[in-house]
Amino acid sequence: MKQFQIDRINKIAPYEVKAEGKQYVFDTAHGLRYEVRFFEEQPIGGCETWQFSFAKANSEPSPEDPYVRFTLFAIIDEFFHENEDVLLYVCDTSDNREAARNRLFIRWFKQSAQPGRFTIRSASATIEGQGFYAAIIVENRNPLLTDITADFDKTAVTLTNKPGE
Numbered sequence: 001m002k003q004f005q006i007d008r009i010n011k012i013a014p015y016e017v018k019a020e021g022k023q024y025v026f027d028t029a030h031g032l033r034y035e036v037r038f039f040e041e042q043p044i045g046g047c048e049t050w051q052f053s054f055a056k057a058n059s060e061p062s063p064e065d066p067y068v069r070f071t072l073f074a075i076i077d078e079f080f081h082e083n084e085d086v087l088l089y090v091c092d093t094s095d096n097r098e099a100a101r102n103r104l105f106i107r108w109f110k111q112s113a114q115p116g117r118f119t120i121r122s123a124s125a126t127i128e129g130q131g132f133y134a135a136i137i138v139e140n141r142n143p144l145l146t147d148i149t150a151d152f153d154k155t156a157v158t159l160t161n162k163p164g165e
Contacts, residue, residue: 013074045148102133123156
């Protein structure tokens, strides 16, 4: 994954983003800190794939703050500015709120993404009694778009049709 240009992110992000090691962090006006990380995954459809993690570092409740969404999507926009890869989002399952996280992320994406620029595919499954929600985001200019979405859709069908679930 190519390095991000922090200056370019901060030109459009309402909160100042900083690179700290292999993560990108920002603090909100409410004193909350968010962390965004990228982890290399198995290729999807023959394309390099990066799972991203978006988490609040503090345990305090987070009030509704649209600037969090705008800042997150400034980071995602920079990912695609520098990379022609797949971005994979998997919802955290640590507190059984993964379905709500998935709905929120998909809503944020639809509100923030430039129309016609991306293809997003989401999938959900129950694996060993645990809800599992994932989505891929691919820029429509990616020459492997058809292979990527077909591979993701095939995997999603396999997961949702597991015997005994």
